[in-house]
Amino acid sequence: MRKKIIIGVAALLVLVVAWSLVRARANSAGGAQSAGGRRGSPPQGAMTVPVVATEVAKRDVPIFLDGLGTVQAFNTVTVRARVDGELTKVSFTEGQDVKAGDELAIIDPRPYQAALDQAIAKKATDEAQLGNAKVTFARNAELLAKKVLDQQTYDTSKYLVDQFTATVASDAAAIENAQTQLSYTRIVSPIEGRVGIRQVDLGNIIHAADTNGFVVITQLRPISVVFTLPQQNLVEVNTAAAKGPLKVLAVGRDNASQLGEGTLAVVDNQIDPNTGTMKLKATFPNENLSLWPGQFVNTRLLVNTIKDGIIVPAAVVQRGPQGSYAYVIKPDHTVEMRPVTVQQIDSGVALISEGLAAGEQVVVDGQYKLQPGSKVEISGTGDRAPAQLGQADAPAPGRGQKGKGRPTGGNATAKSPNES
Helix, strand or coil: CHHHHHHHHHHHHHHHHHHHHHHHHHHHHHHHHHHHHHHHCCCHHHCEEEEEEEECEEEEEEEEEEEEEEEEEEEEEEECCCCCEEEEEECCCCCCEECCCCEEEEECCHHHHHHHHHHHHHHHHHHHHHHHHHHHHHHHHHHHHCCCCCHHHHHHHHHHHHHHHHHHHHHHHHHHHHHHHHHCCEEECCCCEEECCCCCCCCCEECCCCCCCCEEEEEEEEEEEEEEEEHHHHHHHHHHHCCCCCEEEEECCCCCCEEEEEEEEEEEEEEECCCCEEEEEEEECCCCCCCCCCCEEEEEEEEEEEEEEEEEEHHHCEEECCEEEEEEECCCCEEEEEECEEEEEECCEEEEEECCCCCCEEEEECHHHCCCCCEEEEEEECCCHHHHCCCCCCCCCCCCCCCCCCCCCCCCCCCCCCCC
């Protein structure tokens, strides 16, 4: 029995040793094959990398300062009654456009017409008394000259004429006041604009002391937009404004649709110390009523235009730990990693102040496969639209843009092609 156990253990040991030898030989063969494969692979620098390229363009590039604004009516008037009475007529439709002087409503005029008639009658009575006093004074003057009348009676008649003259003048003022009160029963629009929602219905009694008013009229053409900019832009804005009127664009909250084009009207005379921003107001013709009071809009203030600026698609610009760079395609179809200075990135277009020249080819897509000296094959051309975005009416910036038209890059020398 013991002999059988020893034989079994020895057989098991033989099997383990044999399995180990087979395993070692398999690993050795796989490693040699892998090494052979690596030795046979061409170096990366010798590979041709497909890329998308575009040509560096030269165009006039507008420089905008972007802010957030609120639309305000050019003028807003709350129409209130100036006399008390029953509202007997409403002459407008809610939402209607009216001109200055157009009738809006009528308050019952009868009590005020009666007051005017009473004032006219009172003046007629006093004028009759004044006429009688003048005749008496003239008669007394003749009698005094003949020494038939005493001086006291003459003086009394004289001053009675003065008294009735003042009374008649007071009556004339009372008539004028009554006419004014009567005119207030006809409510008219003080400005040109659009009527809002009526606050008082026909047949109600309205009072001059009512705080809510009868209706609100807002002037929509032209219209104003109040917006803010950081205080560090103050010198730049004032310098540009000194050269002439500055254009302001109103852009929808989608950052794509342009709502209107206006002119900077005023820069506020103080900076908000809590936010470090300055307030500005622009005026827009608003002929198509695309701007509405209370609406939030993005604003773009044009402060300068760079003549013959060097522009490329924003995707050309890569960023590394030492700054911005771009891959430039040389005539021998190899690439050079060149540091660039980015003045602004706006609407997917980068304005380059240093590092590139018009006519050079740069890589738009495929940079992650490149390193300096890599040989490339141009498999496509990038969007040439950026070459046409040098006009002063360029569209609004895309979402996620930072810097709002301000410098976003600097001189840099990138060392790693994968640091983007």
